[in-house]
Amino acid sequence: MKRVYVNEEWCLGCHLCEYNCAFANSGMSDMATALKGKTIYPRIHVEGDDKITYAVSCRHCTDPICVKSCIAGAITKEDGVIKINKDKCVGCLTCVLVCPYGALAPGENGIMQKCELCLNNSCGEPACVAGCPNRAIVYEERGEDK
Amino acid sequence: MKQYVIIGNGVAAAGCIEGIRSTDGKTPITVISEEKYPVYCRPLISYYLEHKTDTKKMNYRSDDFYEKNGCKVIYGRKAVRLDTENKKVILDDGGELPYTSVCVAAGSSPFVPPFEGLETVEKKFAFMTLDDTFALEAAVNENSDILIVGAGLIGLKCAEGLYGRVKSITVCDLADRVLSSILDADCAAVMQKRLEENGIKFLLEDTVTKFEHNTAHMKSGADVKFDAVVLAVGVRANTALVKDAGGETGRGITVDDSMRTSIENVYAAGDCTEGNDISSGQKKVLALLPNAYMQGYTAGVNMAGGESLFDKAVPMNSVGFFGLHAMTAGSYDGELTDCSENGNIKRFFIRDGLLCGYILIGETARAGIYTSLIREKTPLNTVNFDLLTKTATSAAFTEENRRKKFGGVV
Numbered sequence: 001m002k003r004v005y006v007n008e009e010w011c012l013g014c015h016l017c018e019y020n021c022a023f024a025n026s027g028m029s030d031m032a033t034a035l036k037g038k039t040i041y042p043r044i045h046v047e048g049d050d051k052i053t054y055a056v057s058c059r060h061c062t063d064p065i066c067v068k069s070c071i072a073g074a075i076t077k078e079d080g081v082i083k084i085n086k087d088k089c090v091g092c093l094t095c096v097l098v099c100p101y102g103a104l105a106p107g108e109n110g111i112m113q114k115c116e117l118c119l120n121n122s123c124g125e126p127a128c129v130a131g132c133p134n135r136a137i138v139y140e141e142r143g144e145d146k
Numbered sequence: 147m148k149q150y151v152i153i154g155n156g157v158a159a160a161g162c163i164e165g166i167r168s169t170d171g172k173t174p175i176t177v178i179s180e181e182k183y184p185v186y187c188r189p190l191i192s193y194y195l196e197h198k199t200d201t202k203k204m205n206y207r208s209d210d211f212y213e214k215n216g217c218k219v220i221y222g223r224k225a226v227r228l229d230t231e232n233k234k235v236i237l238d239d240g241g242e243l244p245y246t247s248v249c250v251a252a253g254s255s256p257f258v259p260p261f262e263g264l265e266t267v268e269k270k271f272a273f274m275t276l277d278d279t280f281a282l283e284a285a286v287n288e289n290s291d292i293l294i295v296g297a298g299l300i301g302l303k304c305a306e307g308l309y310g311r312v313k314s315i316t317v318c319d320l321a322d323r324v325l326s327s328i329l330d331a332d333c334a335a336v337m338q339k340r341l342e343e344n345g346i347k348f349l350l351e352d353t354v355t356k357f358e359h360n361t362a363h364m365k366s367g368a369d370v371k372f373d374a375v376v377l378a379v380g381v382r383a384n385t386a387l388v389k390d391a392g393g394e395t396g397r398g399i400t401v402d403d404s405m406r407t408s409i410e411n412v413y414a415a416g417d418c419t420e421g422n423d424i425s426s427g428q429k430k431v432l433a434l435l436p437n438a439y440m441q442g443y444t445a446g447v448n449m450a451g452g453e454s455l456f457d458k459a460v461p462m463n464s465v466g467f468f469g470l471h472a473m474t475a476g477s478y479d480g481e482l483t484d485c486s487e488n489g490n491i492k493r494f495f496i497r498d499g500l501l502c503g504y505i506l507i508g509e510t511a512r513a514g515i516y517t518s519l520i521r522e523k524t525p526l527n528t529v530n531f532d533l534l535t536k537t538a539t540s541a542a543f544t545e546e547n548r549r550k551k552f553g554g555v556v
Contacts, residue, residue, distance in 0.1 A: 003555070005552065005553050005554075006552045006553065007553065008545070008548060008549075047539045047540060047541055048539075048541050049533065049541045052541065052545070054548065055552075056540065056552065059551070059552070059556045061556050062555065062556070065436075068161070068436060068439045068440055068443065069435070069436035069439070071187055071189045071190065071436075072187050072190060072199070072203075072204075073187055073205070073206040073207060087203060088199070088203045090190060090193045090198050090199055091198075092189070092464055092465075092466065093464045093466065093471055093473070093510060094435075095514075096464065096473075096510060096511070096512065096513055096514060097463075097464040097475070097510075097514055098436060098462070098514050098517055099514035100514050100515060100518030100521075100522075100551075101514070101515070101540065101551060101552075101556075102511070102512025102514060102515050102539070102540065105511060105512075110469075142553070142554060142555060143554065143555040
């Protein structure tokens with residue numbers, strides 16, 4: 001399946017992916033109204049040190065430990081995509097405790113959110129990828145699921 | 147006829163069903179459920195009291211889960227004996243279920259010490275099941291004074307759940323601190339403070355010497371008046387089925403990494419077991435939902451003739467009270483590196499060049515990166531551990547490692 005991959009040697013550390021993600025999931029049609037002056041809660045985040053930067057979002061693992069660990073039965077895998085049912089989530093952070101990639105973080109209300117590849121918002125394909133100025137983030141097939 | 151039997155209907159059983167079906171799509175599965183509900187999220191009972199969830203959302207799986215997976219569930223019955231010679235499970239109504247392989251996922255039961263006068267207390271509750279929760283909910287109101295005996299995870303989550311629904315909550319424990327099984331003294335003090343700021347009262351290093359109707363006479367000499375008492379002293383693994391059948395048991399049913407017990411074709415998973423804790427190298431009862439699921443899944447795969455090992459079990463907890471989160475993992479039997487700052491607690495325990503445990507309070511972002519260091523036994527000399535003590539980040543790993551993580555299928 002297609003996933004989001006990062007090429008850290010091309011990442012500029014500009015954080016645009018974070019803003020595009022927050023906007024894509026805001027449900028609003030204007031980026032300024034959606035984000036201006038607000039703390040954003042993107043589902044992708046840029047990490048790094050003084051030498052390298054790269055973006056981290058859900059890996060949509062073949063054997064997802066978050067799904068197996070969720071105490072609310074709120075995280076599921078459907079057609080390879082790891083999804084979270086925010087209605088069931090109670091914000092216990094057990095998924096944060098187990099995700100080896102640090103890919104999940106709570107949203108504004110303490111309920112978890114995660115990258116669902118923009119399949120359930122109006123963007124339709126990952127906004128982080130579409131807006132990456134240096135094509136450091138790509139959305140493509142790399143190897144088949146087991 | 148081939149048949150799988152699962153004793154218990156909690157999350158370990160659900161994992162077992164999914165493990166079996168990942169390998170064998172056909173052979174019938176029978177689930178014996180003492181409780182009369184489909185599998186639900188047991189740790190959410192306190193969130194139910196807080197109105198953060200409801201009985202429908204608490205269902206662990208969809209309504210068609212059993213049907214879709216070809217399972218028959220026998221509700222309201224209990225397995226009382228394993229006849230391993232004839233490969234049958236004997237039920238409390240005398241019924242017999244033949245098995246090809248069986249998984250004992252019988253959970254644990256509250257342990258209630260013999261308190262003097264407990265029989266004089268009208269309103270006393272455990273806090274383990276939905277039925278316990280409904281009974282407690284029905285027995286309390288905004289005028290109730292509550293005494294909770296036990297300041298562990300169950301007792302304190304119960305306190306948080308009842309907060310706002312009752313007049314007062316007092317928690318007592320024989321230990322000198324709260325959450326004594328997962329927190330050291332300093333960390334426990336931080337969590338206790340948060341609970342006290344929200345009006346929860348504590349009587350530590352103290353215990354009930356005698357109950358008299360609505361009064362608990364404490365060892366310290368204090369008398370605590372209450373309308374209802376919750377007994378959350380501890381739990382005991384339900385080992386009897388395997389023990390009585392001659393199987394090996396310790397504090398739980400002894401299992402190996404494939405979830406086999408010492409009896410052929412008998413597997414066990416979840417809170418009733420003791421398995422290998424790789425952070426301490428010891429057999430431990432790891433009564434945690436993630437482990438229950440993963441043990442159950444592993445048992446299921448193996449019961450169905452596949453091959454699966456769960457060889458990365460460690461104790462781990464994510465627990466929050468009134469917005470303050472603590473995360474703990476592994477064993478604290480190692481050299482302490484304390485990187486606490488700005489009011490956040492961050493303690494790492496290192497043994498033989500490996501991270502063997504940690505405690506975080508407050509800042510818990512991306513803590514799974516630490517947990518994975520324990521689970522994967524990553525030598526700390528292969529990562530930038532100095533950086534990791536400041537922040538949980540994959541930048542501390544090698545470029546090659548990151549390329550695998552973020553540039554490939556994992």
